[in-house]
Amino acid sequence: MNQDYIKPNEWSLIEEGFNPQKVKSSESLFSLGNGAMGQRANFEEDYSGESFQGSYIAGVYYPDKTRVGWWKNGYPEYFAKVLNAPNWIGIHVQVEGETLDLNTCTKVSDYARELNMKQGWYQRSFVASMPNGVDLKVKATRFLSMTLTEVGAIKYEVTPLNRSVEVVITPYVDGGITNEDSNWDDAFWQINEVSSKDDFAYVRSMTNKTAFDVCTGMLNELYLDDQKVEVKGEVVSESRKVGLKYTLKLSQGQKATLVKFAGYVTSLNHKSEVLVEASEQILIKARNYGFDALLESQIQEWDAIWQMADITIKGDVKAQQGIRFNIFQLNQTYSGKDSRLNIGPKGFTGEKYGGSTYWDTEAYCIPFYMATKDEKVARNLLTYRYNQLDKAIENAQKLGFTDGAALYPMVTMDGEECHNEWEITFEEIHRNGSILFAIYNYTRFTADKSYIPEMGLEVMIAISRFWKQRANFSTDKNQYVILGVTGPNEYENNVNNNWFTNYIAKWCMEYTAQTIEMVKEDYADDFARVIKKTKLSDQEVAKWLEVAENMYFPFDEKRNVYLQQDGFLDKELVPVSELSKTQRPINQKWSWDRILRSPYIKQADVLQGFYFFEDQFSLEELERHFDFYEPYTVHESSLSPCVHSIQAAVLDRMDQAYTFYLRTSRLDLDDYNKEVHEGLHITSMAGTWMSVVEGFGGMRVKNDCLSFDPKIPKEWDAFSFKVNFRNQILKVEVSHSGTTFKLEGDRELKILINGQSTMLQPDNKIVL
């Protein structure tokens, strides 16, 4: 861990004391989001110190022209990235002509930040001793409304403590922003209008190339000692920015409060011709609520989320804070209401990974959203991929595949591949398997029978076609092989027969073949439609099964383990424990070739397969493979510790499970990877949830039933979580003395507890 300045607290993140070195880290940690937009915790007032400005609109992106050293045939032309959007939080504050800027103050006292996760708001307060001798007390409270998702609200309070002063407060919206990450320093935005109408001011800007039309508007209220005052702001307009300037005389101790309602409306959800009007309307609606009522509504929205999604941990404040932070951020990032959206690895907290969709969604995020939200949310995530099937087929065609085979992109916004490293873009093809696995996982969990015939089957056929074409018959091995891939462990590139990839390929083809039979039987109309559309023949399916049945898997007889890939045993097998700390993390210390020829594993690879397909292996097999691979695993991916935590729990290695749990749940809070200033690891947060529910709770779906095998780390007194299983809510509380299962629902539910079948009655609980 690299930091511990965030105070342990069950429901809040609290920072006390102003440290300019921490500003960028805190900007990430205190990020706000409401699914439709999000922003780093930048200061409202001017700040001339080091900062990373970021405000993002879900679904608004720019195709940044690809930059590579050496072009490879087949590379995509651009990397679509969610981009820094106009700043609507900004408030210039001038006191007697001097700009408030924490970087130039002679002293900053009583500085504190709180991110209240329970209620979904963020507050910052301080006393600034300004160079002109004025001590100004400031309290800024901010939230992005879950009720009106196009609106954010700021209450900005200033009080001169040591004398009467003239204060000029200028809230503004500013379209003159840039991305830190830009390949060619393109202008991402053009400004079309900077204007105001009464107390509503706005900047209208449009992304270049993609033409997302965005109106960033604001509407303000002013209070003196909590009494509303009617002051007309003076319009201060620049080419990309508009402000409303309020000049106030404050006596010593008198408080001025600016309430700023602001936010984005976009052409994603409104017609361009009414965009400005829509912006004004929504802000008026917010003002009609009023700050306090809107905040009250926010608290209720978050309460509803927590009612369902909360995990409690007793006796371990840091663990409690960690899991809530993860759940909070996941809910800030994706609300599941819009199937055009997805979950970027950094959510709305930074620019890295471009806000795009990775296989993280299917492999890590779906279980969380599936179990803590209505099933429509997970279904929307599946629909996102269904809607991009045509582009996945095009993508496969670019790489030489034919006949409707699909390769989903490694990284995408609108379905087109964005990534441009050949060893990832072209070769990390297991992602295709995870997309199919997610369909299976969703169906298994929700028992929603309609998704597959309506949408999923087409995706499954296209993916199975890909695998069939991607495998080739090795006359040498007399089996099918898959050559030249990169597995989940990206510290191996262009290997042959990555076990995970071969396994999921085989599984995809077999599961698709089974599913075809099911659809044929149960959904004859859908079946006929899909067959007509895909021109699938029985022979084709038979060929898939031939490839699946004859798939080769690297295996070591001596150790009785599957090998991560061909040739793995040729490596110098020195465990991580014998590696000097000075060499870690290897991705910062070693050249790429050295990493590649080492045995070191970035994240679960064979073990990822054991995680996905746990029921196809015995506990002994899991133990053997865990014992073989984990010692070579450096966990330099944020997605690594969670899978290992779950498997350590399965193996009853609770100390190890707990260590991995801490690492995943407090990855950002404790900044294990020294990069929290770049943003948070949103998608791996879903892995944290899994490590509690699936790891310690031991939750699985087995034989169409929820199954539990609860265990508790010795560091905890108790923990609890809830699961929405097929529209009934099950609450599980685990302590050292036993486990309680409580069903909130309308019908009985059979569950398995430590393998024993038990019937739960609605609104009743069972204590074990």
Added chain:
Amino acid sequence: MNQDYIKPNEWSLIEEGFNPQKVKSSESLFSLGNGAMGQRANFEEDYSGESFQGSYIAGVYYPDKTRVGWWKNGYPEYFAKVLNAPNWIGIHVQVEGETLDLNTCTKVSDYARELNMKQGWYQRSFVASMPNGVDLKVKATRFLSMTLTEVGAIKYEVTPLNRSVEVVITPYVDGGITNEDSNWDDAFWQINEVSSKDDFAYVRSMTNKTAFDVCTGMLNELYLDDQKVEVKGEVVSESRKVGLKYTLKLSQGQKATLVKFAGYVTSLNHKSEVLVEASEQILIKARNYGFDALLESQIQEWDAIWQMADITIKGDVKAQQGIRFNIFQLNQTYSGKDSRLNIGPKGFTGEKYGGSTYWDTEAYCIPFYMATKDEKVARNLLTYRYNQLDKAIENAQKLGFTDGAALYPMVTMDGEECHNEWEITFEEIHRNGSILFAIYNYTRFTADKSYIPEMGLEVMIAISRFWKQRANFSTDKNQYVILGVTGPNEYENNVNNNWFTNYIAKWCMEYTAQTIEMVKEDYADDFARVIKKTKLSDQEVAKWLEVAENMYFPFDEKRNVYLQQDGFLDKELVPVSELSKTQRPINQKWSWDRILRSPYIKQADVLQGFYFFEDQFSLEELERHFDFYEPYTVHESSLSPCVHSIQAAVLDRMDQAYTFYLRTSRLDLDDYNKEVHEGLHITSMAGTWMSVVEGFGGMRVKNDCLSFDPKIPKEWDAFSFKVNFRNQILKVEVSHSGTTFKLEGDRELKILINGQSTMLQPDNKIVL
């Protein structure tokens, strides 16, 4: 072949008729060079059509900041590239106020270019019908002096054909040039001075970062109807350019001739403070010669080169033209006088590959220079690497190697690695072997016993240390393996146990161990010095031998062939002959992953090993491996056909050998790869020479003797070549009726002919 507009001619390249589409191709093909500088055949007068401007100074480069899509730890900070240098050929021509520009003429008649390879000059002539109705006859003759290597000379003759006109001729030098290839559009040059002194005008410019100081100067003479006239030019000076303007009234049919002496002097060879003076001095010296005398001297210089280097081919003009073109360009590129210089893959004919040094030098070029020049030339090429040993050790350290191990860069100018694709930069390590092989090859051919103790041994030790560290013991195979490499066939990346790499690694360690014994015995002082410097121990050498003796080689028992790498037989082994033409070249049609998992071979890989180490394999083994690998070889590297031509000749497959020969010798003339406009494939031209001398001539060094096994393609009547073997010249003439060996020397020479030992007497010949 993609073009055939170059007229077949034994000694010249001739183009007739003006075709703007061919301008860039011809600019490459008609390039001039003299080892110290070189230039594309750009027009002297203005040209507004498509053109690729290029003028290059040997050894003057710029470190262009690396650009990659995804940074990998260990990548070099820059790519050093030879850069486009100030233009000294330029001559503005205005006729009655209208600029001469072939792109705007109403008609261009009698257009012809000739590159006279025998005499080393280039001429272009045409009649331009200008928009203003003037028909202007132009003849421009140009050469880069082999006598005064800092000077080029141009004779530019203009004659108005249809009326009397005023002509303004403004020869100039221009520092305002740019590179087409630039990663960040940096300014590569700064202009420090633009000035003139009497009839000498110059631009003084300096490369940024590397601070190469260059004075580009010119000195002109003017003639009317071949009578010298004294006209003082009017200085026309701009910020980066200076010209001297001559205004002439020409009556119809009257010829004006501008003789321009111009060129570069640089801080590589002169002190900065006398640079301008040196420029003026050398140009005055050239003028004192006079154009005709300097050209006469040029003809003599080239005559001397051809005396030694010429290869004649009777009965096949295109083959004759091809081989002479190759020999001519090699001599234009590298004269071997300066051990700071080396041979860029495109020489002075384009920007691609940055003019930097690749393993091409050791693997392909050294045999040519060794056999057609004084042995000092090859020794200079070896010295170049010796001088960069410290940087090669540093380079290895960056990649985690220790204790004086060296990894020579894949691409370099001054010894630092420039390349930035991990699969090449970090993994194409066989280059290290070729550098050691070149030392062996040089010693074997020249019997120069001094190079190794003086310089070579240190290089050899450092390289052997690298191999020992780079191999690791596989407990699984109970042998040493080399993991994660790219072999000579770059259509495979990050493979395990590339046979060529493993073989050359083993050979390096064994040969170094032997050589150490030799030096210890024969050069005790040098031995002591090297041991002291390198701290080499007997144990270390013993360890090398252990690794070498226990090196693993992938082998297929069934086919009885060595495998290019582990897993090669898992590929879908469809021969190139069954690949549709629409799929070729695969590097333009296929994505990189598809190329990688295919069996297709870019250039000789296992066969490259059989070429280097021919005497370690039987003819049957060669045949078996040739038959196995050649059918999968797409020859998409310019370095591929030559090795195959040689081996086809060894195997008595003369039709195939001839086909490969044509492809290598006329690669650029016939533009097989559709890229001649980018520049010529200089280093592969040495391979063409090898395919005649080593392929058809069958020349080898065996048991310290030159050995021949002459064969002649049925398409030829006869061919001949000369070899400088240990300071004696042997001329070999092969026809269908027999072979003649003639020795020009001062002592008898034992040679092997078809395995039979024969003694040649000085100035005597043997006919077989």
